[in-house]
Amino acid sequence: MKERLKKIFTVENGFINKSPCFTMELSDNREVIFEGCKGVVEYTDTSVKLNTGSAIIAFSGRGLYIRKMTDSDVMIGGFILSIEFIM
Numbered sequence: 001m002k003e004r005l006k007k008i009f010t011v012e013n014g015f016i017n018k019s020p021c022f023t024m025e026l027s028d029n030r031e032v033i034f035e036g037c038k039g040v041v042e043y044t045d046t047s048v049k050l051n052t053g054s055a056i057i058a059f060s061g062r063g064l065y066i067r068k069m070t071d072s073d074v075m076i077g078g079f080i081l082s083i084e085f086i087m
Contacts, residue, residue, distance in 0.1 A: 023035045026080070030079065037072055045062070047064065057083065061082070063079055
């Protein structure tokens with residue numbers, strides 16, 4: 001059985017400009033858990049853009065959907081092809 005590859009990316013930009021930090025946890029390219037979201041800017045089946053307060057994080061892919069969402073956390077499922085940081 002193929003083991004799931006997990007990568008954790010943490011960007012703590014608070015020490016630079018006093019902005020809140022966020023964390024992304026990717027499971028292969030099929031799911032991302034994003035903590036520190038201030039809101040959803042765009043949501044289609046090919047693009048999800050999240051506001052962090054200091055940047056926009058854009059996920060592109062196929063069959064994207066928001067699996068779960070709380071006040072500051074978002075879980076995105078689908079086939080993630082790219083992640084872009086828009087400052």
